[in-house]
Amino acid sequence: MSSTPTHRVFNFGAGPAVLPEPVLEAAQRDLLALPGVGMSVLEISHRSATFDRILEQAEADLRTLAGVPDDYHVLFLQGGASQQFAMVPMNLLGPDGVADYTLTGKWAKKAASEAAKFGRVNICATTEDEAFTRVPAPDGLRLTPGSAYVHVTSNNTIVGTQWPVMPEVGTTPLVVDASSDLLCRPIDVARHGLIYGGAQKNLGPAGVTLAIVRKDLAQRGPDTLPTTLRYAVAAAHGSRYNTPPVFAIYLCGLVMRWLLDAGGLRAMETRNRRKAGLLYDAIDRSGFYRGTAQPGSRSLMNVTFRLPTEELDRRFGTQAAEAGLAGLKGHRSVGGQRASIYNAFPDAGVATLVEFMAEFERVHG
Amino acid sequence: MSSTPTHRVFNFGAGPAVLPEPVLEAAQRDLLALPGVGMSVLEISHRSATFDRILEQAEADLRTLAGVPDDYHVLFLQGGASQQFAMVPMNLLGPDGVADYTLTGKWAKKAASEAAKFGRVNICATTEDEAFTRVPAPDGLRLTPGSAYVHVTSNNTIVGTQWPVMPEVGTTPLVVDASSDLLCRPIDVARHGLIYGGAQKNLGPAGVTLAIVRKDLAQRGPDTLPTTLRYAVAAAHGSRYNTPPVFAIYLCGLVMRWLLDAGGLRAMETRNRRKAGLLYDAIDRSGFYRGTAQPGSRSLMNVTFRLPTEELDRRFGTQAAEAGLAGLKGHRSVGGQRASIYNAFPDAGVATLVEFMAEFERVHG
Numbered sequence: 001m002s003s004t005p006t007h008r009v010f011n012f013g014a015g016p017a018v019l020p021e022p023v024l025e026a027a028q029r030d031l032l033a034l035p036g037v038g039m040s041v042l043e044i045s046h047r048s049a050t051f052d053r054i055l056e057q058a059e060a061d062l063r064t065l066a067g068v069p070d071d072y073h074v075l076f077l078q079g080g081a082s083q084q085f086a087m088v089p090m091n092l093l094g095p096d097g098v099a100d101y102t103l104t105g106k107w108a109k110k111a112a113s114e115a116a117k118f119g120r121v122n123i124c125a126t127t128e129d130e131a132f133t134r135v136p137a138p139d140g141l142r143l144t145p146g147s148a149y150v151h152v153t154s155n156n157t158i159v160g161t162q163w164p165v166m167p168e169v170g171t172t173p174l175v176v177d178a179s180s181d182l183l184c185r186p187i188d189v190a191r192h193g194l195i196y197g198g199a200q201k202n203l204g205p206a207g208v209t210l211a212i213v214r215k216d217l218a219q220r221g222p223d224t225l226p227t228t229l230r231y232a233v234a235a236a237h238g239s240r241y242n243t244p245p246v247f248a249i250y251l252c253g254l255v256m257r258w259l260l261d262a263g264g265l266r267a268m269e270t271r272n273r274r275k276a277g278l279l280y281d282a283i284d285r286s287g288f289y290r291g292t293a294q295p296g297s298r299s300l301m302n303v304t305f306r307l308p309t310e311e312l313d314r315r316f317g318t319q320a321a322e323a324g325l326a327g328l329k330g331h332r333s334v335g336g337q338r339a340s341i342y343n344a345f346p347d348a349g350v351a352t353l354v355e356f357m358a359e360f361e362r363v364h365g
Numbered sequence: 366m367s368s369t370p371t372h373r374v375f376n377f378g379a380g381p382a383v384l385p386e387p388v389l390e391a392a393q394r395d396l397l398a399l400p401g402v403g404m405s406v407l408e409i410s411h412r413s414a415t416f417d418r419i420l421e422q423a424e425a426d427l428r429t430l431a432g433v434p435d436d437y438h439v440l441f442l443q444g445g446a447s448q449q450f451a452m453v454p455m456n457l458l459g460p461d462g463v464a465d466y467t468l469t470g471k472w473a474k475k476a477a478s479e480a481a482k483f484g485r486v487n488i489c490a491t492t493e494d495e496a497f498t499r500v501p502a503p504d505g506l507r508l509t510p511g512s513a514y515v516h517v518t519s520n521n522t523i524v525g526t527q528w529p530v531m532p533e534v535g536t537t538p539l540v541v542d543a544s545s546d547l548l549c550r551p552i553d554v555a556r557h558g559l560i561y562g563g564a565q566k567n568l569g570p571a572g573v574t575l576a577i578v579r580k581d582l583a584q585r586g587p588d589t590l591p592t593t594l595r596y597a598v599a600a601a602h603g604s605r606y607n608t609p610p611v612f613a614i615y616l617c618g619l620v621m622r623w624l625l626d627a628g629g630l631r632a633m634e635t636r637n638r639r640k641a642g643l644l645y646d647a648i649d650r651s652g653f654y655r656g657t658a659q660p661g662s663r664s665l666m667n668v669t670f671r672l673p674t675e676e677l678d679r680r681f682g683t684q685a686a687e688a689g690l691a692g693l694k695g696h697r698s699v700g701g702q703r704a705s706i707y708n709a710f711p712d713a714g715v716a717t718l719v720e721f722m723a724e725f726e727r728v729h730g
Binding site for chain 2: 006007008011015018019024025031038040042044045079085086087114200205206224226228245246247248251324326
């Protein structure tokens, strides 16, 4: 292997996203053989004692971090949040049930339209008429009495909004797509029925999907479903009904360990508020940059803004990339810039971007 | 990173299984940052030009290796062969259709029982009354006229059997679960309707599923299916309807490159026949070891045998593991030993096992 220092850019990509360097270094060190095992983690059996320990430790660390109660399963699945868009209604929404969906962006809409394949969907709140630049008021949902669940997308990567607190839904199970902000701050799992997320933003690499599901809800899916799409099957087999994505789970485990070492979710929230605050301050005090999301709904994870003209937006992106600030281009449906600053994104990258923004404004403002 | 030589055992595991060392070394070298990219492949966007190149090259190399015709899609999916057990009938078997299944082992039975959730299943051949120790005669299938497809499991890892040639099925689409022997020898893709397999034996790590599907068949799945379970959607989006398992696809690409460098599938077949031949010869000439699969159906990938007593089987496994020969324990439903020797398994490991067998027989025979 090369002994030259590895050049790494600041990766502001929205996902798959930056991972903690100590995680990558540990994975690299052991890639040819796990210590004492003599095989790469890419080669070990999912039925081996070695993998049992990896999966159990990843789950235990997640339970510690997020305070997951005993009456919840922690499941490692495949197919991403998009497969959850189907699994949730297939498992939780009976043929005569209704599910309440909040529309807060493109992904929330996809979740709702997928659910409509499998049952009745009620849109209990939407901010589409404001181009999704804010989330609904937490107490403003028009819930269906007796609905099977309420679906919320906790963080919306495209416009850059995030629910500051979860909405009040009474005793109806709250189902949250937390793909882009899970573990960015403390979470009260007991207020949820099901929390799910693709790992590739805050939890690990692409290729594994986390689901934290209340045990009674996990049993609801009928056995006529595809076997790999039943929460009950994954739960009964400890996420190993069939071969799971071993390496991706191993990486998630290393990320959980890194989060614990970093002080857990309270420390992470402090860090994330500090990072996002620096960027929102830079936007608000400039008069040159304009934030896309409305204050009060701004995301800690995806800071969106735009420049005075599309031409300046293009130039900003090009020059930023040349300066080692990669992945800032906003989603094509919104334009502008998007700085995704998930848990693993370093403070130094935020500081560098703030400096770059000031200099760019000085030259072009 | 440590500069001490990495200790690796011979990994006879049935899957996830051994990967080529040059593949692991390349992945390790670039794990913190792909050359010229400044990010780990674990962190790059699935919409980036970098990943476009990785996926396109992996597909192109697979097309070269297996001679995949232009009227077939190459898809990288998730969920393993078990999810294909559902996807195949959900996509290919209409509500009034019948599918023919061959039963050649536990996995073939699982495929058939999963299909029965979604339509009518006819068992067109089975060797269950011989404990699956052989595959059916290729011309002995009782096919249903007009059936939607014929399903075959090309290699059966548990008992260690493999179809020497694919059965004759006329114009009915042949659907093959090739999870455990794809790319072990040349394949006539044009004789198939759909070939699928979890990657974790011959193609790469756990967490990605390959499907090679005739384009007209890929269109059959109705749009009422879960979106992530439609071949047509995966095909229309170049395996990127949502975030794919980026790292697992990258590894598959490195394995494809290794296969090409090793001379392609003819060279691989020669190598696999040599490796398996050494072990079957050792079994047949001993009188001490007994092969589990019947000659004529013996697998090139999983060589199964047993010792005169269960006590000797246990002792054999323990002493073999101490000698650096790992993962030889047979599947719990069959017992005995199983030497899985997929493409990446080195000749040296086979030679070491043959020597170990001779010495063990000398002491205990």
